[in-house]
Amino acid sequence: MLPAAAIDRVLSEVERSAEEAVAFTADLIRIPTVNPPGEHYEDCARFIGERLEKSGFVIELFAAEGRPEHTPAHPRINVVGTRPGRLPRPTVHLNGHFDVVPAGEGWTLDPFGGVVRDGKIYGRGSCDMKAGIAAAVFAVEAIRRAGVELPGTVEVSGTVDEESGGFAGVAWLAERGRISAARTDYCIIPEPLNVDRVCIGHRGVYWFEVAAFGRIAHGSMPFLGVSAIDGMARFLQAVQDELQPALDARRTDVPVVPPAARLATINVNGVFGGQPVEGIQTPCVADVCRAVFDRRFLLEEGFDATKQEIEKLLDDVRQRVPRVRYSLEDLMVVHPTRTPDDSPVISAIESGIARVLGRPATRVASPGTYDHKHVARIAGVPHCVAYGPGELEQAHQPDEYCRLDDLVNSTKVLALAVLELTGALA
Numbered sequence: 552m553l554p555a556a557a558i559d560r561v562l563s564e565v566e567r568s569a570e571e572a573v574a575f576t577a578d579l580i581r582i583p584t585v586n587p588p589g590e591h592y593e594d595c596a597r598f599i600g601e602r603l604e605k606s607g608f609v610i611e612l613f614a615a616e617g618r619p620e621h622t623p624a625h626p627r628i629n630v631v632g633t634r635p636g637r638l639p640r641p642t643v644h645l646n647g648h649f650d651v652v653p654a655g656e657g658w659t660l661d662p663f664g665g666v667v668r669d670g671k672i673y674g675r676g677s678c679d680m681k682a683g684i685a686a687a688v689f690a691v692e693a694i695r696r697a698g699v700e701l702p703g704t705v706e707v708s709g710t711v712d713e714e715s716g717g718f719a720g721v722a723w724l725a726e727r728g729r730i731s732a733a734r735t736d737y738c739i740i741p742e743p744l745n746v747d748r749v750c751i752g753h754r755g756v757y758w759f760e761v762a763a764f765g766r767i768a769h770g771s772m773p774f775l776g777v778s779a780i781d782g783m784a785r786f787l788q789a790v791q792d793e794l795q796p797a798l799d800a801r802r803t804d805v806p807v808v809p810p811a812a813r814l815a816t817i818n819v820n821g822v823f824g825g826q827p828v829e830g831i832q833t834p835c836v837a838d839v840c841r842a843v844f845d846r847r848f849l850l851e852e853g854f855d856a857t858k859q860e861i862e863k864l865l866d867d868v869r870q871r872v873p874r875v876r877y878s879l880e881d882l883m884v885v886h887p888t889r890t891p892d893d894s895p896v897i898s899a900i901e902s903g904i905a906r907v908l909g910r911p912a913t914r915v916a917s918p919g920t921y922d923h924k925h926v927a928r929i930a931g932v933p934h935c936v937a938y939g940p941g942e943l944e945q946a947h948q949p950d951e952y953c954r955l956d957d958l959v960n961s962t963k964v965l966a967l968a969v970l971e972l973t974g975a976l977a
């Protein structure tokens with residue numbers, strides 16, 4: 552049992568290191584790890600690794616050999632730091648992705664400047680999720696500075712490509728057993744879900760392509776052909792009129808935020824058919840039209856029923872439009888995840904939030920997905936949550952920022968959670 556004075560020392564060390572944590576976040580923002588295409592990954596992995604070495608971690612760099620996106624121009628390099636405790640287990644793994652989405656338009660300050668102003672740090676990735684990486688690093692550093700020796704092991708990783716699916720990052724590490732049930736007991740991902748909320752999972756994703764095939768003919772005599780675009784329009788109409796009302800009536804018990812995302816949803820990512828509109832036009836009936844759909848499904852729906860519903864809708868349209876041939880292809884499937892309600896990792900974060908912020912935590916689930924899926928599905932580690940500084944709504948926005956008091960408070964919560972989960976408080 553750790554004396555209360557030692558816990559207080561850890562929390563004061565977090566406060567004492569606040570400026571260092573902000574400076575570290577700014578330094579991370581100044582490494583423009585933009586994805587796509589995946590720039591400066593190795594610089595960022597080494598920079599995080601050097602900071603962790605100063606905190607007593609043994610560092611390993613992992614190049615995502617075998618992944619097609621790991622190229623000489625844009626190598627995919629992950630860093631994992633390990634600080635063994637008195638015992639190898641339990642092991643708590645803190646994982647953050649260091650890739651960021653492109654800056655985009657609309658910024659009023661340098662997206663890669665790491666500007667600190669009015670109690671906030673600005674920049675692409677400030678909130679999603681370089682402040683989160685800083686929180687993980689300085690949580691474990693505060694424990695070291697307070698002179699607390701952990702009974703269990705703590706690991707901190709910085710990984711690539713979360714924004715594009717995480718296949719060369721957390722999925723790669725999980726496939727090779729570096730994050731796995733055989734060695735990892737608990738995983739915390741400091742994604743920006745708000746400083747008083749703990750995220751217990753996400754909805755499922757089903758991306759699919761529907762193609763409509765017609766018959767080419769002269770555009771002055773369209774009655775001699777079959778328009779694939781008209782065929783696609785019939786399917787899109789069915790999605791709007793028949794599928795959408797059914798989806799609007801389904802609501803999950805998982806606490807997905809924002810509230811509108813508790814429903815099943817569908818979005819059309821893109822439609823392409825006929826001739827490119829910017830090219831020289833010729834009089835032709837379109838013989839092919841393709842559309843890509845993004846269906847977010849609920850834990851209660853499951854993937855099989857979700858796909859069968861699309862197949863049934865497409866079959867109905869085939870009956871009504873017999874001259875058009877339709878095909879369906881799966882592009883990506885991510886199953887929903889939900890951390891068990893009684894998981895120690897949830898209660899560790901919740902008690903940390905209550906202690907640091909003096910108010911109860913809220914359990915939420917993400918409207919999108921993040922690397923949690925690889926931890927749960929590939930690594931087989933059920934005890935995983937997302938918790939970190941920054942507001943979800945700031946992610947991917949112009950003038951993205953993270954509040955400095957969020958950074959300090961979430962660092963404290965993470966430090967308390969590491970103490971509890973490694974057994975230091977037992």
Ligand SMILES: [Zn+2]
Nearest residue numbers: 679680713742
């Ligand atoms: Zn993120």
